[in-house]
Amino acid sequence: MLETVVALKIKDLTFDWRLYPRFEMDVAVVARYAAAMRCGVEFPPVRVGVFKGQNIVVDGLHRIRAREQLEIDYVDAVVRVFESEAALFAECVSLNSAHGKGFTGAELKANIRRLERYEFNVDEIVALTHVPASEFRREHALPFLVLTSPSGKKISVGHTPDPNDLVEFKNALKVCARWAESRMIPIENAETLASVLQCFLGFGKVLSNA
Numbered sequence: 001m002l003e004t005v006v007a008l009k010i011k012d013l014t015f016d017w018r019l020y021p022r023f024e025m026d027v028a029v030v031a032r033y034a035a036a037m038r039c040g041v042e043f044p045p046v047r048v049g050v051f052k053g054q055n056i057v058v059d060g061l062h063r064i065r066a067r068e069q070l071e072i073d074y075v076d077a078v079v080r081v082f083e084s085e086a087a088l089f090a091e092c093v094s095l096n097s098a099h100g101k102g103f104t105g106a107e108l109k110a111n112i113r114r115l116e117r118y119e120f121n122v123d124e125i126v127a128l129t130h131v132p133a134s135e136f137r138r139e140h141a142l143p144f145l146v147l148t149s150p151s152g153k154k155i156s157v158g159h160t161p162d163p164n165d166l167v168e169f170k171n172a173l174k175v176c177a178r179w180a181e182s183r184m185i186p187i188e189n190a191e192t193l194a195s196v197l198q199c200f201l202g203f204g205k206v207l208s209n210a
Helices: 027-038 061-069 085-098 105-117 122-129 133-140 163-182 190-208
Strands: 005-009 046-051 054-059 074-081 145-148 154-157
Touching (some): 061 074
Parallel strands (some): 046 074
């Protein structure tokens, strides 16, 4: 499909970190791009999304920052109108994963989680992130956690309990509650905490129907 390229003033563009699929900008990449631009290297146009009256940078942040370093006021851009934040974020993920530096493991996991919150299905997420389905399943998997009940029984978090084991699950939940009250939950990072909490919520649904 033929795309129209227009020149936009950089000062009229909006960059929203909430919609950027990376955790940080790479200053080394910006410097490298700026050096190439000084030598006359032509770069492809950036991508801009129009959403709620704003021209939001979808892809090309490093190119824009490089042009700013060179005190260039304009940038060539392909502009597209978006009807939802979900569609805009999906485009950001798709374009940033298709070229340039790949996502880190943490970035990929965060992007997958957010796409799920926007209700994209597995096939759509695999296509947007450009990762094999097997890698998606690995990034999506909850951590395997085993709790030991007061009676010594091993209970695997993340699996639906047998009705006969509900008492053991209740005991395990009491342990979890004490962790929360003492703020001593044994976790390594916030992502693990979120996953553990999801497991606990799943337990709660089972217990409430018991």
